[in-house]
Every structure is written in C-alpha cells, then in structure tokens.
Amino acid sequence: MLSYNATKIIDWSSEYLNYVSAVKNKGKSVNRWFPILEGFSNSFVESIIREQTSTELVCLDPFSGGGTTPLVAQELGAKCYSFEVSPFMSQVCRAKLRKDYKADEFLYVVGLIRSLLDRDIKHDFKIGLKTISKNQRLKKWLYHKTALESLLNIRKAIDVVGLEFPKYIDILYVALGSILLQFSNVFRDGKALRYKDNWAKKTYKQKDIYNTFLDKCINSVFSDINAIVTSRYNNLDFFYNGDCRQLIDIIEDGSLDLVITSPPYLNSRDYTDSHMIELWVLGHVLNYEDVRLLRRKTMRSHVQVKWGDLPLPNSKILENRLSQVLKYEEKFWNKNIPSMITGYFCDLEDILRKLKTKIKKDGKLYINVANSSYFGVVIETDRIIEEIASNLGYTINEIRLARRIKTSSQQYEEVKWLRETVIVLQNK
Numbered sequence: 001m002l003s004y005n006a007t008k009i010i011d012w013s014s015e016y017l018n019y020v021s022a023v024k025n026k027g028k029s030v031n032r033w034f035p036i037l038e039g040f041s042n043s044f045v046e047s048i049i050r051e052q053t054s055t056e057l058v059c060l061d062p063f064s065g066g067g068t069t070p071l072v073a074q075e076l077g078a079k080c081y082s083f084e085v086s087p088f089m090s091q092v093c094r095a096k097l098r099k100d101y102k103a104d105e106f107l108y109v110v111g112l113i114r115s116l117l118d119r120d121i122k123h124d125f126k127i128g129l130k131t132i133s134k135n136q137r138l139k140k141w142l143y144h145k146t147a148l149e150s151l152l153n154i155r156k157a158i159d160v161v162g163l164e165f166p167k168y169i170d171i172l173y174v175a176l177g178s179i180l181l182q183f184s185n186v187f188r189d190g191k192a193l194r195y196k197d198n199w200a201k202k203t204y205k206q207k208d209i210y211n212t213f214l215d216k217c218i219n220s221v222f223s224d225i226n227a228i229v230t231s232r233y234n235n236l237d238f239f240y241n242g243d244c245r246q247l248i249d250i251i252e253d254g255s256l257d258l259v260i261t262s263p264p265y266l267n268s269r270d271y272t273d274s275h276m277i278e279l280w281v282l283g284h285v286l287n288y289e290d291v292r293l294l295r296r297k298t299m300r301s302h303v304q305v306k307w308g309d310l311p312l313p314n315s316k317i318l319e320n321r322l323s324q325v326l327k328y329e330e331k332f333w334n335k336n337i338p339s340m341i342t343g344y345f346c347d348l349e350d351i352l353r354k355l356k357t358k359i360k361k362d363g364k365l366y367i368n369v370a371n372s373s374y375f376g377v378v379i380e381t382d383r384i385i386e387e388i389a390s391n392l393g394y395t396i397n398e399i400r401l402a403r404r405i406k407t408s409s410q411q412y413e414e415v416k417w418l419r420e421t422v423i424v425l426q427n428k
C-alpha cells in the first residue's frame with residue numbers, strides 16, 4: 001500500500017504526553033490572559049528549540065493560534081515569524097508578544113476604565129449575531145441583557161481610553177475576551193458551544209461583571225506585565241494576521257532554520273465557530289458576510305464551506321482512504337466531507353511546497369498532527385503528510401508518537417484510539 005519507505009514511529013509519549021496539550025500552560029504567566037485549549041505547551045516549543053545545534057535560529061509558525069511558538073522563541077532569543085488567520089487569536093498573539101508595556105501606565109489605564117464604568121459609560125455597538133440576546137423569535141440566546149450590555153460597556157471604555165493609550169487596546173480586549181463565556185449562557189465543549197444548565201434563570205449583575213474584568217486586569221495581567229523580561233528579538237515585528245497560504249510568500253527564500261507548528265486537525269472543527277462569541281462581541285466580525293469571508297481564509301479542516309472539486313494531492317494513502325470513506329456516502333452528515341479531506345491535504349501540500357524554498361538546506365520542520373476517523377476509516381494524517389513530504393523531496397527524519405487520543409463515544413465502537421504524532425522533516 002505505501003508508495004515510499006515508511007518511517008518507523010518512535011514512542012515519545014513519556015516525554016510529549018504533557019507537552020502536546022496546552023492544559024499545562026493554563027495558569028502560566030502571560031498564557032493565562034487567554035488560555036488556549038487547542039494549542040501545544042511552552043515546554044513543547046522549548047524542547048524543540050533546545051534540540052537544535054545552532055543558537056542563531058530563524059523560526060516560523062504558520063498556524064500560530066495563541067502564539068506559543070513565537071512567544072517561547074522570543075524568550076529564548078530566537079527570531080520567529082508567525083501567522084494567524086483569526087482576528088481574535090491574532091489579538092491574543094499581539095498582546096502576548098508586545099514588550100513595551102509599562103506596569104505603572106497600565107495601572108493608570110485600568111484606573112481610567114474603572115472611572116468611566118463608575119460614571120456609567122454606555123456603549124453604542126450593534127451586534128449582528130442573530131442569537132446574541134433575547135428576542136421573540138428565539139428559544140435560546142447567548143446573553144441576558146444586563147450581561148451583554150455590561151460587557152459592551154467595558155469594550156466602549158477600552159476604546160475611549162485606547163484613543164490616548166493605543167498600545168494597551170489588544171491586551172485589554174484579550175482580558176475582556178477571557179471573561180465573555182463566563183457571563184454568557186453557554187460554555188465551550190470541544191468544538192461546540194453548549195447551553196449551561198439552568199441558563200435561563202442564571203443572571204449576572206453589572207457590578208460583578210465590571211469587577212471580574214478589573215480583577216483580571218490587576219491580578220493576572222498587571223503582575224505578568226511586571227515580570228516581562230527583555231529579549232533579543234521582539235517577535236511582534238514578525239507576526240502577521242492573515243492566511244498563511246499567502247503570507248508564506250513574504251518570507252525570504254532560504255532564510256528559515258526551523259518550523260514548529262500544529263495545523264488545525266482534520267476534525268471538521270471550524271475555529272470561526274468555536275470563537276464565535278469573541279469574534280462578534282469584540283467587533284472582529286460585524287455581519288455574516290465577514291464570517292463567510294473569514295471561513296474561506298481558514299485551512300480546509302471543516303465542512304462549513306463548499307470547496308468544490310479539487311485535485312488530489314500526491315498521496316496513494318489518501319487516495320485509498322478517500323475511496324473507503326466514499327463507500328459510506330449514505331451516512332454522510334454533511335456532503336462536504338470528501339472535499340474537506342481532499343482540501344485539507346491540498347492545503348498542507350501547498351504549504352509544504354512553498355516552505356521548501358523558504359527553508360535553509362538542512363533546516364527542519366516539526367509538525368504536530370493527530371489522525372482522524374470518518375465512518376470507521378482512519379485517515380492517517382501523519383502517514384499522508386509523510387508521503388506528500390517525501391514526494392516533495394523532504395527527508396523524513398522521524399515520526400514521534402506523542403499520545404493516543406480516545407475517540408468520541410459515537411466512534412468508539414469502530415475506532416478506539418487515534419494517534420497524535422510529531423513529524424520531523426528536513427530540507428536536504
């Protein structure tokens with residue numbers, strides 16, 4: 001079946017088990033401003049950077065998420081380009097990478113926000129999301145009136161103060177973003193937002209919402225700002241909000257030593273949906289056309305967009321798995337499943353092809369992926385990437401098993417575990 005020499009998968013789970021999940025980052029300085037669940041940990045990036053023989057590194061993370069790679073690279077004195085398509089996650093990256101905050105000034109800015117809130121500032125924002133708050137056509141809505149009004153008043157206060165102190169806008173928006181779910185009627189459950197038990201009766205007071213925001217600013221953001229240390233590079237200078245499939249072109253040919261990344265998994269998850277609340281309430285999207293355009297810029301790991309007929313990437317394994325999936329056509333819960341699978345690997349092939357010219361000879365890529373399963377057919381993402389990369393002329397140094405992920409209860413009958421791995425490629 002394999003059209004190339006498959007690399008043996010080496011068990012690295014004792015080292016990586018806690019590294020490939022961002023849970024460990026949750027309470028860490030700076031990361032706690034907006035904890036990312038779908039990222040890898042600081043230790044993962046640190047261990048890879050420390051593995052390299054050179055200390056003069058130019059790195060890239062094309063799928064930056066909450067900015068773990070550029071942040072750790074910055075702390076270790078490495079230059080790092082990073083790209084992120086989501087405007088909210090980009091705000092998280094920018095807030096974390098920025099180093100010119102002044103603790104006293106931040107306290108003063110927070111004081112100004114407090115006094116605007118005390119003086120009953122009122123917002124004038126209109127949120128276009130249909131389910132945002134109660135109306136006659138809805139059975140369920142995301143916010144009760146007081147909660148939404150209070151959160152938007154905070155946003156207004158940030159905007160007013162931000163006119164004089166623009167460098168704090170991102171960090172304050174991120175602090176506000178971090179409390180949006182707490183005062184909503186939903187919680188994040190994997191890729192979906194679900195209604196909290198008893199949500200209709202659970203209401204929140206304006207005073208508590210304002211205090212939670214101000215506490216977040218003082219108790220975590222302020223103390224972390226105080227601890228930011230100087231470093232050789234400011235990787236904010238090399239961060240870009242946009243689609244990495246295009247942004248890669250801005251990197252100079254033959255300039256990269258190291259790529260550390262975790263692309264979205266092929267799990268039909270659309271990050272635009274997972275972060276819907278942050279995107280709408282913070283004004284990153286104003287209408288449904290903005291959402292549609294954002295989805296089109298994301299990697300094809302979800303079924304929300306019709307991608308149409310696509311050319312098949314250069315992989316026999318993929319060809320085989322797709323033909324198996326197609327046998328279950330009558331069970332498809334969405335007809336875009338096959339084009340999502342093809343589109344996903346087309347995107348990865350395209351990115352790997354473009355990176356080939358950007359990476360120095362002997363430069364390395366560490367790609368953290370997980371396999372997926374559709375209708376009992378396992379899509380071995382690591383093996384397919386291995387084959388595509390090998391066909392593009394990369395050397396496959398290693399495939400490291402990071403952990404085995406238990407499948408969801410619906411899938412458990414057919415497939416019990418899915419592999420999460422780190423593929424190590426080299427540009428020979």
Ligand SMILES: C[S@@+](CC[C@H](N)C(=O)[O-])C[C@H]1O[C@@H](n2cnc3c(N)ncnc32)[C@H](O)[C@@H]1O
Nearest residue numbers: 039040063065066068084085243244264298299
């Ligand atoms: C698995 S997460 C990366 C998490 C990251 N390693 C961290 O530690 O926070 C994948 C990220 O890729 C982003 N993304 C999806 N499509 C993209 C694209 N075309 N260009 C750039 N980023 C994209 C998603 O918004 C998401 O934040």
